[in-house]
Amino acid sequence: MKTTINDVAKHAGVSIKTVSRVMNNEASVRQNTREKVMQSVSELNYHPNLAARSLAGTKSYSIAYIYDNPNAYYIIDMQRGILNACKKQGFELLIHPCDAKEVDIINEVTSMVKRTRIAGIILTPPFSEMPNFVEQLTQLDIKIVRILSGHSAPDTLTPCIMIDDNLASKAITEHLINNGHNKIGFLAGGAEHNSTTERLEGYKAALKQYNIALDPHLIIAGEYSFDSGVAGATTLINQTNKPTAIVSCNDEIAAGALFAARLMDIDVPKQLSITGFENSPFSRQTWPKLTTADQPNNKIAEDAANLLIAQIRNGDTRDIIKHYTPELLVRDSTTKI
Template sequence: MNATIKDVAKLAGVSFKTVSRVINNESSVSEVLQVKVRQAIKELNYKPNLSARGLRGSTSSIGFLYDNPNSNYVIDMQKGIFKECQASGYELLIHPCESTTDTLEDEIMEMVTRSRVGGLILTPPVSDNMTLIKKLAQKQIKFVRIVSGSAPPDEFGPFVLIDDRQAAYAITRHFIELGHKELVFLCGDAQHKSNTERLNGFKKALEDAGIEVKNENILPGSFSFDSGVSRINQLIERGTSLATGIFACNDEIAAGTLFAARAAGIEVPRKLSIAGFEDSPYSRQTWPYLTTAKQHNVDIAKLATKMLIKEIKSTEATPQENQVFCPELLVRDSTTSPQL
């Protein structure tokens, strides 16, 4: 027979109400009792009756919405959300979508109704779609947004904020402190706010150092390996100085840049320093390893999910603090002082 909540309580030596509080992630239970209850749940392979909980007015699943070309980012987000869902007794519904489609709002509303999700985790660029955000708020559908920025961009929270601008500033300062004055920035997809924030951090660092921001050294593109390859070739075909350093908007672009540079006989980092962003596997699958900014995507996803579960369980409209993450500069072998 399947274990019951009373079986768990008996094995853990606590009341069944304490077990219920642990399952519902209530903060009133001490850490010691939480450990005992979770061990008992694991030993008995106890599964909470989520359908019964749904009948009492709550829901049993969380939806993860994404439209992102970076597969490593999506996998990390999925991993973090799933871990927190598993710990809290929720199912995870993964819903890829096209953020630019005219029918996105209707698609999401239908999915929420059909699947009875308790709330949504929104990642860029879906989290920047204000038409969708306003519709979700109007329908009182709970959500947490992961967005780029150091401060909330609007009133539709709660947010997990990624300070891409400050991290990009730190990478650019690293180039400048090495002695680089001629730098190129390779953009990602324009509809991603992270692209704009990272570009703004790059510009601000140059301006603060008294270095001219040259529009011809800011190249549009996409968050892809091939985009890095094509833009290095574009720079080579200019027939002018290639610059001494390249800041790519993510590691995938940077890896493509490194590949094409070495194929063209350009020594990295002696003749050309390259940095990426995010610390994805791409940054460690190249030689030399890429200088980058480490973004803790699994932790970010876990935190966003924990915030959402708190929203779902809340019976009152209580303001929730937004959380800010700043990716950390990781200096590796792909950047050095320019060799004259």
């Protein structure tokens, strides 16, 4: 027979209301009471029916993550981090992939919100970087947290998790410069992503700081994909004034660049240093392993979910901004010249 909230209350010697307050993670519950109830929950293997609980009352215990991103590793890390927070705080997660280029995307998301009775949404690029889309979502009776590339929030519409891609990209480029490189290529991701702009600006800032002339021929437009890395690196390597190092906008692009170098019989890192960004499994599955920027997407996602749930429980906290700066992680794909 399935354990009920009545069983937990009786086992812990408290009221049903107290068990409910503990399961809702309400701050007003005394710590010793919380521990006693959670001990009973554990011993009785109690699992509350969150869907039924939401339907029975006016309060929703579900949040949604909507995304449109071709990088599977990024999506997996985001889902894992959000789920970690949801499990700890008694919330359910709805995962809803969307096409950001759809004309009626706001109608699709609005319909999903009304149909599922979610309490909040976590937005990652490109949705988090679409101000009109975000502003229309704020008209719904839900809370929103955005994950964005940049140092400061572009507006005050929602709480934000900011990732300083600019500073991280600057650190990667400085690492190459300090290793003696002054002809450094740049393989861009999709132009529609702010992360591409921020990482390009960090690359440019490092060159300027070290008085290295910017060569526009060394900057190659592309997408966040392996094939884009192959094509971009091939273009750079075939130039007369070819680079001795390449900064890639993410690890998938860098893995493609590494593959292109191998096809052209170029030794990495002896003849060409290559860097990635994000520290995804791509950076560890290549040979040699990629120097990259360690971006803890799992932790960022969990932080965003905790911020969203706090907003749902405590009311409006639009002025909250949290920052992450991916840290340089040196591996075997770069060396001195």
